[in-house]
Amino acid sequence: MEQAGLVKPETLDGLIKILHKIFENDIINVEEVQNIMEAYASKPQEWMKFAKFDQYRYTRNLVDEGNGKFNLMILCWGEGHGSSIHDHTDSHCFLKLLQGQLKETLFEWPDRKAHGDMVQKSQRILKETNSIGLHRVENVSHTECAVSLHLYSPPFSHCQTFDQRTGHRNTVRMTFWSKFGERTKLFNSFVIRENRHSA
Amino acid sequence: MELFEGASGVEDVLDLSHLNSNSLNFNSIGDKRRKDTRHLHLSHNRLMVLPDSIHWFTNLEFLDISNNGLSVICEDITRLTKLKTLLAKNNRLDEFAMPKEFGTLQLQVLNFSGNRFEEIPAQFLELQRLQSLSLGGNRLKSIPAEIEKLTSLEMLYLGGNLISTIPVELASLPFLTYLVLCDNRIQSIPPQFTRLHSLRSLSLHNNLLTYLPREILSLVQLQELSLRGNPLVVRFVKDMTYDPPSLLELAGRTIKSRNLQYSEEDLPSHLIRYLDLASKCPNPKCAGVYFDSCVRHIKFVDFCGKYRLPLMHYLCSPECSSPCSSNPQSDADSDDDQSVPADRLQRVLLG
Numbered sequence: 001m002e003q004a005g006l007v008k009p010e011t012l013d014g015l016i017k018i019l020h021k022i023f024e025n026d027i028i029n030v031e032e033v034q035n036i037m038e039a040y041a042s043k044p045q046e047w048m049k050f051a052k053f054d055q056y057r058y059t060r061n062l063v064d065e066g067n068g069k070f071n072l073m074i075l076c077w078g079e080g081h082g083s084s085i086h087d088h089t090d091s092h093c094f095l096k097l098l099q100g101q102l103k104e105t106l107f108e109w110p111d112r113k114a115h116g117d118m119v120q121k122s123q124r125i126l127k128e129t130n131s132i133g134l135h136r137v138e139n140v141s142h143t144e145c146a147v148s149l150h151l152y153s154p155p156f157s158h159c160q161t162f163d164q165r166t167g168h169r170n171t172v173r174m175t176f177w178s179k180f181g182e183r184t185k186l187f188n189s190f191v192i193r194e195n196r197h198s199a
Numbered sequence: 200m201e202l203f204e205g206a207s208g209v210e211d212v213l214d215l216s217h218l219n220s221n222s223l224n225f226n227s228i229g230d231k232r233r234k235d236t237r238h239l240h241l242s243h244n245r246l247m248v249l250p251d252s253i254h255w256f257t258n259l260e261f262l263d264i265s266n267n268g269l270s271v272i273c274e275d276i277t278r279l280t281k282l283k284t285l286l287a288k289n290n291r292l293d294e295f296a297m298p299k300e301f302g303t304l305q306l307q308v309l310n311f312s313g314n315r316f317e318e319i320p321a322q323f324l325e326l327q328r329l330q331s332l333s334l335g336g337n338r339l340k341s342i343p344a345e346i347e348k349l350t351s352l353e354m355l356y357l358g359g360n361l362i363s364t365i366p367v368e369l370a371s372l373p374f375l376t377y378l379v380l381c382d383n384r385i386q387s388i389p390p391q392f393t394r395l396h397s398l399r400s401l402s403l404h405n406n407l408l409t410y411l412p413r414e415i416l417s418l419v420q421l422q423e424l425s426l427r428g429n430p431l432v433v434r435f436v437k438d439m440t441y442d443p444p445s446l447l448e449l450a451g452r453t454i455k456s457r458n459l460q461y462s463e464e465d466l467p468s469h470l471i472r473y474l475d476l477a478s479k480c481p482n483p484k485c486a487g488v489y490f491d492s493c494v495r496h497i498k499f500v501d502f503c504g505k506y507r508l509p510l511m512h513y514l515c516s517p518e519c520s521s522p523c524s525s526n527p528q529s530d531a532d533s534d535d536d537q538s539v540p541a542d543r544l545q546r547v548l549l550g
Contacts, residue, residue: 055354055377056400057423079312079335080358080381080402082425116433136427142335142359142382143288143313164427166507 008039012046016064016072019151023069028153033094034130037151042098049181050074051098051147057081058139059177063149070153073176077102077146082138084161085118086172091152096128100139100146107134110167118164134162211237216263221245225252234258242266242286254278265289265310274298282306289313294320302326312336312356324348335359335379347371358382358402370394381405381425390414390512404428410497413481413512432497432509444492451477452515455488480515489515 009015018036022028044051050061051074058081064072077100085107095102106121118134126137126148139146160169176184213236215223223246225233238261241249246267253262254275262279265288272292276282277300285306292314302325309323312335319334324345331354339360346352347368354377362383369375370391377400385406392398393414398421405428415421444452454461455477463471477488493513500510514520 079333079356080379082404082427140382142356165431165433 009036011043012040015040019070019072020067023066023153030092030130033151034128037094037096037149038128040096044099047074047098047147050178051076052178052183053078053145054177058083060174062176062179066155068155070151071155073150074098075148075150077139077148079139079142079145083136085134085136085164086159086161087134088132088152089156089159091154091156092130092132094130094151095126096149097126098147098149100144101141102126102146102148103138103140104129105136107136107162109134110162116166118162118167210235213238214240216240217243219244221247223250225250225255237261239263249273249276251275260284262286271296272298274300277301277303280305284308286310287314291315294318297322307331309333319343319346327351330354332356342366342369344368353377355379365389367391373397376400378402388412388415393417396420399423410509410511413498413510415510442492447473448490448492451490452488456486478513480519481512482514482519485515485519487515489513
């Protein structure tokens with residue numbers, strides 16, 4: 001399949017425009033999306049307004065809703081912040097580091113019947129990635145923050161989180177710390193109540 | 200992390216960062232500029248020394264000297280009486296690098312992560328106004344008991360060190376909200392952590408914990424707790440050795456449980472001290488106490504229906520049963536699951 005000429009996105013806005021064009025089609029070339037994400041050279045002054053940090057945990061900041069076809073968001077990781085082990089509910093996840101470093105650990109899907117520690121598949125330090133499956137992402141630095149750009153297609157609002165020691169899974173609702181540069185007023189305690197094991 | 204939004208006026212901020220220079224001369228900066236500057240950025244240079252003339256910035260509130268080659272901090276920094284935030288990450292500083300009078304500063308935020316500290320210097324513990332202290336990624340072997348002097352402390356980041364025990368005095372910090380102890384060598388958490396009423400987020404991942412104290416359940420403000428990378432027990436093998444109580448202990452237990460009155464006139468002082476060390480047995484059906492002879496009991500508690508955590512507490516005898524169990528027989532096997540009461544820690548995100 002011919003790529004639409006590899007146009008190098010000069011700005012974040014340019015990247016978004018190109019992504020919209022790519023996602024006009026129903027069939028997406030995963031490599032094309034990956035190459036475009038890689039080609040964008042991170043310029044902090046372009047994304048700083050989306051990069052809102054929280055002291056206690058990593059934040060998800062929505063940048064663009066991709067006409068319903070994808071979600072583009074910026075994640076901000078303070079020192080030592082990490083995610084749970086989670087899946088992406090059949091969506092493709094493209095990730096690119098804008099600042100700092102992240103460590104990704106991939107896991108095997110736990111057997112529903114077995115109990116015991118989940119099996120790690122691999123670990124690496126990320127620059128960019130495209131993954132499907134179970135992973136944990138962490139900022140292991142004690143001195144630097146990390147900022148990452150994520151594209152998920154199709155967008156998803158729920159995912160499963162897993163307990164590493166038992167493989168036990170739990171469905172959680174995803175929330176945004178901010179949307180389009182504005183802090184969302186949805187207060188955490190309401191959201192976290194959703195994290196109880198569902199009836 | 201320190202969130203620095205750009206200051207209101209350009210005159211407030213002096214940015215000399217990322218200049219790759221190995222010495223800085225403030226002579227060229229005019230008198231007015233020196234007095235007006237509130238934020239001074241000197242990070243990402245190759246400074247080996249902080250010039251004494253730093254004190255010319257008399258109204259300085261924010262100073263960033265991170266990512267240089269500093270192995271000592273000049274004494275003149277203590278003349279910056281308005282300094283609130285000092286960032287000195289990624290240098291070559293240790294506890295001997297600090298000026299003698301450093302503790303007199305009015306600092307609120309201090310970040311010395313990525314240096315070579317093996318101990319928290321005494322001067323840091325004098326900083327009465329300190330709200331946020333980061334010493335992540337150093338070589339700290341312990342936390343001093345004097346940490347309790349930092350009565351304003353809200354955020355303490357000690358991840359990535361060599362800490363193996365936690366002093367009980369850490370639990371005396373009334374406003375501590377965010378405590379990071381990940382990537383250390385910690386084997387146990389003191390039950391006194393129950394006193395950390397403000398604790399919202401506790402990071403314990405990548406340590407040597409085999410269980411947690413049961414008292415952790417009382418941290419009602421807790422929303423984040425990270426425990427991955429600890430060898431938490433999944434099965435508790437009952438401790439077959441039980442040292443029966445000594446005659447001294449039996450006498451002490453009787454005195455305490457029957458509430459017998461005693462005073463310094465009746466008993467020698469060392470026995471008074473002994474009696475004061477009685478611990479209440481957590482078994483709600485037992486009004487007893489214990490001194491040295493106790494049974495370690497681990498109960499697996501279902502956390503928010505997601506995670507089974509081993510929580511440890513002491514009982515006064517093998518016949519006692521754990522609190523929160525309706526059926527005393529069920530304690531015969533420590534593998535039973537008991538749910539945490541619904542109003543407690545439902546909201547905790549574990550990772």
